[in-house]
Amino acid sequence: MRILLSTLFALCLCAGQTFAQVKMPPKTIIFYQDGSVFLGEIIDENSQEISLIISTLDTIRVNKNFIRRIRRTPKDIIMHTNGKYHYTKGMFGGLEYGYGLSANYTVQFDVIAGIHLDSKYAVGIGTGIHSYTSVFQSPDNNNFNWITNNFFPLYAYGRYTPWNKRWRPYFDVKVGYGSPIQSWWDNNDRKGGLLFQPGVGLKFASRNNFRFKISLSQAVQRAVGTSFRWDNLGNEVQFDYRLWQNRTMLKIGIEFR
């Protein structure tokens, strides 16, 4: 856990100090077959070659025979020197998978849709399936017992990305309501409640329409309910719980556009 956090912190630090943003946003990225990448604004183009002004304000001509791919980029991106970029406008969608780092078992799968408001802020809505297991020691058998609650959350999503780095650190938050998913195989009564999940993370620039991200967040989910089981002699054991399930989540995700 400490190693993981230290690594994440180091990554944040590296992102801040090593990868500088290109000052002049280029409009086009040309990928050469030999792996070279040219960034600039096309000022002329014919069947043989393309002329473009690069960041040094020099004009270069690129032979089309050696071009592997041309990406005529939209205006609202943050481009980096290796041709990888982040979007700062437009809609985006994302998938996240998270695993709890605490002793209590937690898994989250999320689908998020949103919009980039500008280079720093994004908002959206999200849903998914969250599963929380609370482990505790019951007096009837002096042993581990667990209560599992699955939720279908619906939440508002907000993200603040203060720095325009290739690995962009961000702060995000999910605020909403987790509706319980009742199990058909038991008589347990489950009620949902508030979901609040702030987090920090890194989003990695790419040359494609999707970006990977990794985050640490704190999920707080209200869970109220009653569950039952039978002891070894067939007696009913009843658990009435009122919990704030409080879990640190390590999440990985992918964001489209």
Add this chain to the structure above:
Amino acid sequence: MRQHFLLLFLAVAILQSCTKDLGTIDVTYTKATAIYGDLETVRNTPLIDAPKEIDNPGKIFVSNDFLLIGEEEKGIHLIDNSDPENPTPIHFINVPGNREFYVVNNTVYAESYYDLVKIDLTNLQQPVLSNRLRNAFGEEIKNDKGETLIGFNFERVTESMKPNHPVRQQRWGQQETYYYDYLQNLIPPSAVPASFAGSSGGAIGSVNRIAKVDNYVYVVSRSKLNTFKDNGALELIASDDVFQTMETIFPDGDRLFIGTRNSMEIFSIENREQPQQMGNFFHGTACDPVYPDGDVAYLTLRTGDFSDCPGDVNALHVLDVTDIQFPNQIQEITMASPYGLSLIGDRLYVGEGRNGIKIFDATDRRNLTLEKSDESVEAYDIIRHPNRTDLILIAGTDGLKQYKVEGGDLSLMSQLLY
């Protein structure tokens, strides 16, 4: 910029420390508190007492001329039934700790805590304790004072727990182990709320935990099949861990039918001293009295939410047991809450508890048809009279009632109310 990363680092550190759930969990459970006593004093309790009120009835046995009604954990009521219209109490037989007994030819085999006792009823006016096999079901469990564990008080309690509670060292220490050992080895409380049939020549009940074949007595506890030899004195031959949830045992020729909560198990006892498992029939978790009759066996499965038999199956199964290794279901009849059953002549009587009694035409043993359903009679077990086919006894929560049978109609003759 460095300030931002310092904040980020602090945020991560705070998150790392917040991994515990908050709130409370109220646990409502059945708490067991051990009861210790002087077992020798218990063993020396006088056998016979004056008749007592039936307070907490247990097992019932019907003979030609008398009735035995168990008083849970205390003993057995002996009642003169030579006139079924006017049953008269004779004695109360003290058998401390008793829940289960079985009768063959005026001999009662009964558990008494760790012991198996044999009581001779040849002279109803003067029952005699003819033999006691000490520690038949297990070695005595004692506390530091040398007192013997003779049971548990059970009470329903609620305790409030914190989530993420640290693992405690065995809070009850050895006592918890005792709880399981004691109750696994000894005969547990019945899973039915009232009385059940005992035995009589050719007409044994369907929910016994003791059975006798020739000179061998078989006793099922929760998890053990105990084999005793009776050559005047009782002798423990074997005590085998078999299943975890045995409910009933029923002898049929060279076979033992054992009902568990998940199956009906068939044992061969061609070698009386070494029962061998031969076959089984699995079903959902349920309380399941079984009643074999030749090549078929009738099996009732009863469940209910928050009962001792949780689940969702309530049915009467007719099984073909021609091939003992592969019992085959040939009929399933949906029931409301089937308990005990008894085949009298060509009619199968099935107690449905508070839902009454169902009478099936069993002329074709493999194809039962419902003849009559009577919801006015609360029936947990049906007991046939050993000699009279016109008389049946029905155990309910309020008493034992004797009915005269005329066709499919029942008319009340007498009742012993609890």
